[in-house]
Amino acid sequence: MELSKYSVGVGDRFAHQAKAQLQACILAAKAGVEVIPVWNKSNREHTIIGSEPSQTRAAVDAAVKALGWTKPYHCDADHITIATVDRFLAPCDFYTIDVADYIGKPAEQASIDAFVSHHSELLGKIKLEGVDESFEITPELLRATAAKFLFAVQEAGKVYRKIESVKGAGNFIPEISMDETDAAQSPLELLIILAAVADEKIPIQTIAPKFSGRFNKGVEYVGDVEQFEREMALDMAAIRHAVAQYGLPKNLKLSVHSGSDKFSIYPAIHRCMKRFDTGVHLKTAGTTWLEELIGLAEAGGDGLALAKQIYADAYAHREELCVPYATVIDIHPDGLPAPEVVNGWSSDEFTSALRHDQSSPNYNPNLRQLLHVGFKIAAKKGSRYLDLLESNEEIIAKNVTENIFDRHIVPVFLGGKQKSGSEHTA
Incomplete structure (x- = not known):
């Protein structure tokens, strides 16, 4: 099983938008580029919502059949560890093995010594094809990197072999994730890590390193774009x-x-892909759960009322909602409007505050981030929320598809201009 050159991770917390998400990839194909969808949902999200990975697979398979999609597609066991992988073994074929918790924990000294001895080819001047800079790996750097990352890679090997024992070699796509850690890995560290991955015989098809800057959930990149492009290259x-x-x-x-x-950073990603004639897995492309809320608010009536109630409940429980996501959100409490203010908003006022259109003076990244982590509130609404998703499917689907295609696929994979939330696909 081979992951295509271009792929997008799409999350669907409530398993209702698979057709709308897939439609974005169909639009990409019509525009001349194959972008493969990968539906990702973590163990944490399943636990919060009370869903099962098998439900994600069923929703995805139904969408693929309904829309006649004949290209590959995948279901990702997102951020799994040895403790959480079991429930994903049957329904998934893509596994994001998360090793962040093991980075910095040293392997046995004998393992570090053996790795350093085995990889003397890494020492000295390193010339990376396609870049003008030259680098040097010293014995000290090699040993320090092994001490920091070798144990984490060994843990990834344990998870990989457990999956392989059930799925069989070549029947799934493995990824290693080390983005949720304290510092960006240098290219030399990444090279040493990949040597360790090869030693563990993990045939990874994607790797998620940490880049400098902040990648907060559902909002703009915070950092030096030129530095990001240099790191990616x-x-x-x-x-x-x-x-x-x-x-x-x-x-x-x-x-x-x-x-x-x-x-x-999307133009930088596109330039790097073209420069090295390689692909990227953009994960996640489009915050579907927020597009559901935007669609409900646009619909007005009960949809808008529920969207306002979800915000009020999220505001009241903001501390507990934010704790699990503390490293990937940056909410300024004084920038959050009071629920009684939001309760008086029109449909346009609510959607313009929530939709990620930075040209809009009403856009509020604090409100957007709080609602991003507030899906637990919607889950507690149960059938009331799900029924409104179904009765407002058309307007929600339009938002979901346009968000993924116009604002993610077009600039990253087609090299076009990213459209704002107020623009729409013809």
Whole structure:
């Protein structure tokens, strides 16, 4: 099983928007580029909502059948560990193995010594094809990197082998995620990590390193875009070097986690892909749950009333909602409107505050981030929320499709201009 060159991770917390998400990939195909959808949902999200990975698979398969999609598609066991992988073994074929909690924990000294001894080819000057800079890996850097990352890679190997024992070799796509950690990995560290991955015989097809800057959920990238582009280019060069040196899969590519709505870096991603003739896995492309709320608010009536109630409940429980996402959100409490203010908003006022249109003076990134992590509130509404999703399917689907295609696929994979929330696909 091979992941295509271009792919998008799409989350669907309530398993109602698979057709609308797939429609964005159909629009991409009509525009001349194959972008493969990967539906991702983490164990944490399943636990909060009370859903099962099998439900995600069923919704996706139904959408694929309904729309006649004949290209590949995948279901991702997002951010799994050895403790959480079991429930994903039957329904999933893509596994994001999260090793962030193991980074910095040292492997046995004998393992570190063996790794350093085995990889003397890494020492000295390193020339990465496609970049002008030259680099040097010293014995100290090699040993320090092994001490920091080797144990994490060994843990990834345990998870990979458990999946392989059930699914069979070649029947799933493995990814390693190390983005939720304290510092960005340098290209030399990434090269050393990939050597360790090869030693563990994990045929990863994507890897999610940490880039500098902040990748907060559902809002714009915060950081130096030029530095991001430099890091991405060097990481792509390091991957190319590792593939040639260690026999890793030829389609190995970068995965950009929390990639949704990072509009300022999309041109940089596109340029890097063209420069190295490689792909990227953009994960997640489009915050579907927020597009559901926008659609409900646009619909007015009961939909708008429920959207306002969800905000009020999220505001009241904002501390507990934010704790699990503390490293990937940046909410200023004084920037959150009081629920009684929001309760008086019109449909346009609510949607313009929530929709990620930075040209709008009403756009509120604090409100958007709070509602992003507030899906637990909607889950507690049960059938009331789900019934409104179904009765307002058309307007919600329009928002979901346009968001993924216009504001994510077009700038990243087609190199076009990202459209604002007020513009729509013809």
